[in-house]
Amino acid sequence: MTAYVNMQFVHSYFLMDIDAPVTWHDCIVQWNMYPGSCPNNTLCTSPVSCDEYQCTEVQTSYSDKSPYCPQVKDTTPSPEEFCTCPINVMNPINWPCSQALLNYDNFFVNTSNGKNPLPGFYATFSNAACAHSSAFESFPANVNGVMALSLSPSAFLVSLDQPPLKRTFS
DSSP, X not given: OEXXXXXXXXXXXXXXXXXXXXXXXXXXXXXXXXXXXXXXXXXXXXXXXXXXXXXXXXXXXXXXXXXXXXXXXXXXXXXTSOOOOEEEEEOTTTOOEEEEEEEEEEEEEOOBSSSSBOSSOEEEXXXXXXXXXXXXXXXXXXXXXXXXXXXOTTSGGGGOOSHHHHHHHO
16 A cells, blocks of 8 residues: 655555454554645545544444443533544454544555556545554554454445456456
8 A cells, every 4th residue: 555645655564464443553543634734755645534424323233232342432622622533443363352443544556567566556446444553563564554344334445436456356
């Protein structure tokens, strides 16, 4: 996967999880983003607010509901603050549960003919979640995310609305 960070493309490596309800990765949410506001070599994304329907939908239907996960904390803000949308995510390697913040994300995907990469890329826009970097300690080197390939409405596959990509993953 590729993300656009501080005016440049940065390649990332994800574990593919066919059971994960939502994609999550190492990033931070930032309310007021502008060029240069994100620290170097850090992916910043726009958060989903606790008042938005996506937050309620993911928290009640698609957030990990394992008995080992902590209860999602209420983030009702004071009148002068913003509220984020915490969700539970499950590490597919050793199963600990972490809380992550739901965000608006975009991913850039390269395609191939099965053997060689094709020129260009496709952009996908979806909700994902930002997890603390400690959630990735058990992951293989250079892997900093989990790509949800399940049938969940919040999974990455749902955002693939461009015909060449749908054909690739079908």
